[in-house]
């Protein structure tokens with residue numbers, strides 16, 4: 793009996809084994825982005841529409857942004873929440889749920905997504921972005937960047 797013939801417990805006739813996914817490109821910079829799934833008292837999730845003029849304009853995403861030098865992903869998420877939404881939250885209020893690892897043409901995105909239910913202040917669109925509180929089951933109605941697609945099902949199941 794070898795590991796090769798056993799090969800795990802999953803079904804290789806379908807699912808992930810047969811998925812039409814290109815191999816990782818490699819050679820592009822790794823970009824670390826911290827993103828927040830803010831959840832309100834009714835259980836809705838906040839998403840923001842990427843403004844005109846930016847890459848992937850019009851698509852909906854989780855608030856957040858690139859982790860700067862000297863920051864942790866959590867401190868970046870907290871800074872972005874303040875800058876983009878005008879709210880304060882804390883590391884102890886961020887629950888890491890899932891991450892995206894996605895090869896875009898010019899960079900590889902690594903993006904942890906933190907669920908956050910506790911913050912101070914009122915959410916405002918401080919960067920001119922359109923914001924929407926969406927029921928988890930309706931997230932699929934809002935086109936998101938390809939990196940986000942695998943996150944949506946997990947978030948919906950979790951919330």
Ligand SMILES: Nc1nc2c([nH]c(=O)n2[C@@H]2O[C@H](COP(=O)(O)OP(=O)(O)OP(=O)(O)O)[C@@H](O)[C@H]2O)c(=O)[nH]1
Nearest residue numbers: 825827846847848853854855856857858901937939940
């Ligand atoms: N915040 C956020 N960024 C995402 C998500 N999904 C996803 O692919 N991204 C990508 O991660 C990067 C976020 O970095 P960013 O917010 O600092 O970058 P940006 O393109 O908006 O602006 P910038 O590069 O001019 O600073 C963008 O390339 C964005 O397209 C998401 O759900 N939330």
